Amino acid sequence: MDRSIPLDLVNCLALQLRNAGRSDKDRRKDLASALEQLLQAHPPDMDKEKTMLVLALLLAKEVANHTPSLLRDVFRTTVNFINPNLRAYVRSLTRNELD
Structure with missing residues (x-):
């Protein structure tokens, strides 16, 4: 699955996360948008x-790599996206x- 993540998507998300002026909410939206693009390329099975x-x-791993x-930013953004x-x-x- 990680091979299906386009480098341009990783670059774009990294660029957006690098922008210190973006709020946490904007960063979560950026991550959600990138995920939506990736979801469209995966079969619904x-x-x-x-x-x-x-x-x-x-995606967090690819951006960090x-x-x-x-x-730190990509980890925090990913956790903040996953929580809600x-x-x-x-x-x-x-x-x-546990069962």
């Missing part, structure tokens, strides 16, 4: 929440592991 979680983490100085959007899914994964 996988659960949407699972796909979004995996792609969000892979491409621009290591953005590690995928929290229930992550909790269900945790519950399934």
